[in-house]
Amino acid sequence: MTAPVLEMRSIVKTFPGVRALSDVSLTVAPGEVHAICGENGAGKSTLMKVLSGVHPYGSYEGEILFEGSPCAFRDIRASEAQGIVIIHQELALIPYLSIAENIFLGNEHATRGFINWNDTLRHAASLLKRVGLDEHPQTRVADIGVGKQQLVEIAKALAKRVKLLILDEPTAALNDGDSAQLLRLIGELKEQGITSIIISHKLNEIAEVADSVTILRDGRTIETLDVKAGSTTEDRIIRGMVGRDLDHRFPERTPYEGDPGAHPALEVRDWTVHHPIDQQRKVVDGVSVQVRRGEIVGIAGLMGAGRTELAMSVFGRSYGRNISGTVLKDGREIGTRTVPEAVAHGIAYVTEDRKQYGLNLIDTIGRNITLSALSKVARRGVVDEHEETRVAESYRGSMNIKAPTVFEQVGRLSGGNQQKVVLSKWIFAGPDVLILDEPTRGIDVGAKYEIYTVIDRLAAEGKAVIFISSELPELLGMCDRVYTMAAGRLTGEIPRAEATQEVLMRHMTKNTR
Incomplete structure (x- = not known):
């Protein structure tokens, strides 16, 4: 039997008032893709921070062996020197530096303090080709999308001669195309002999790419399953994560049966928004939507469809330039030119980026x-x-x-x-209309169900809810109607009874030009 490349034995990690890890053990075979699953707060990221030296040796109990040797990493540089590289969910790239500069930041090609830019650019181009990214090394990171930035992070790891690559929620912010490309790359790295640990809430991706999965719950190791054996289903993983069968992914919901003659709680008419920099480009083009009290209305669209731009521009014109159109509340036109004005009219917006815009x-x-x-x-x-x-x-x-x-x-x-x-x-603010933008992004199935229940309760209390999501099953399970968008335009309005993933996708991919 091949010796494991990594063993973590009886790891205990305590923060003030909280025991985050309690006797956690993990064994990873060389060259495999090993997934770690668990609810939010189960200890997944904490365990990886212990492994990578973010939580240094001496701040935890237990033993770590890498390639058979005991490890005592005092910081992240020490773990990287051994070939262990972690890519966090929040990417650690500097947007105004070039791709090449980011790849070799702290690991420069330099002689006597002077950077050799020819070697830097040549090596960066080689690494970009290896991860399948067709960008010039001198392109600014700020000028590429999140999916490409994730590939830059992997190129950066390869520059450090990575042996064990740790990816924390690598596809949480990616669309389906970028996610598929990243998963293919993980498979290619496996063929090159690189071992990977992937933390993900997307169980379908785990089934696709992982060889084995370790489940954590409440800071403890529950079990390790052999995914490639073929008997590991999503329901089996969920049962390990939450400690029970989750018979229904969504709460039982009584379909909306409001007064069709009543004015919508919120109506947006002929809404147009121009890009804040390229002001000739329309990111939202003549969109009209409405939502009634007690109703949950979804907005579906691929990346770049204009969903978030629509929501942010309605909420106090937080995004865009040259905004035109009309907003009505209960049949009366209102002004939403500033965030305080929108809040005063009973509109709340839960941003997709909770860390940057939603919380202090x-x-x-x-x-x-x-x-x-x-x-x-x-x-x-x-x-x-x-x-x-x-x-x-x-x-x-x-x-x-x-x-x-x-x-x-x-x-x-x-x-x-x-x-x-x-x-x-936002509930404390007492709004009449809640705009929820990716409210369950990066959240495990157990916490998702709790949030779905809260949303359902708010609708039952008479709140009007607009639900933006990239997960089509989520929209189908929660919404009374679904609007679809493509390239800034509205392409469909589908009632619950007629909505399927195929129908939504057909509308989301319509050619609007």
Whole structure:
């Protein structure tokens, strides 16, 4: 039997008030693709940070052996020197440097302090070809898409002579085409003898690319399954992740039966938005949508279809230039020229990028929850901290936010719990209309179900919900109607009874020119 390339034995990692890992063990065979699955907060990313030296030796208990030798990594440079490279979910690229500069940052081709640019560009071009990226090495990272940036990160890892590549949610922000290309590359790296560990919530991708999968739950190792044996199904993995069978991926929902004669809670008419830099280009072109109270309306589209641009421009004109069109609330025209104006009219927007736009990561859960409606917890312009804590605690309970107290820093929470804080923030503001942009991105199936339940409850209370998602099963499972977009234009409006993945995809790929 071949000796494992990696063994992690009885790893224990504790943060103040929280035991993140408790006696976790992991064995990875050489040349395999090993997946790690678990709910948000199960300890997946923490385990990889222990392995890569982000959490240094001495800050955890247990033993790590790589290629049969004990490891005591004091920092990430020490693990990279041994050939262990981690690519985090939030890419560590500098947007205003070139691809070549990013690939060799900290690992420069230099002699006596002077960079050899000819060698740098030649080697970068070779690495880009190896990962299948057809870009000039001097192209700025800011000028390429997220999918290509992920490939640059892998090229950067290859420049460090990687032996074990760790990918944390590598396809979370990618469209289907970019995801497929990345998964093919992982397979090609395997053929070249590179071992990979992949953390992913997309169970279909795990079934496609992984040789084995280790399941973590509540900071413990539950089991390791042999995916290639053929008996490992998505339902089997889910049962290990959540500790029970998940018979229904979506809550039972009573279809919308509102008053068809009533005015829509929100109606957007002939909405057009131009690109903020290339102002000749329309990113949203004459779109009209509406949503009624108690209704969940989906918006589907491929990357670049204009879904987020539509949502952000309606919400206080947060995106775009030369915006035209009309917004009506309950049949009356309203102004939404600024975010405070949109909020005052009862519109809330849950962004797809919770870390950058949705949360203050260095502040507490309590402060983040009340941030959108501080006047509700203030007296004469001064925040009542006792009332703020009481409100936050009520949401911590009702939303099942897993944290010891509401004084916990939001940046320490898992992705699913961060998303619950974002939802709590906007629910506390008391909106009539919620625009949810990829509300379950990067979240495990258990936390997704909890968020679906919250969304369903909000609709039952009479809120109007616009649900933007790249996951077609999610739209089909949650929405009463689905609008489709392509190249900035509306291409279809499909009722729940007629909606299938094939129908949605046909409308999403229509030629609008």
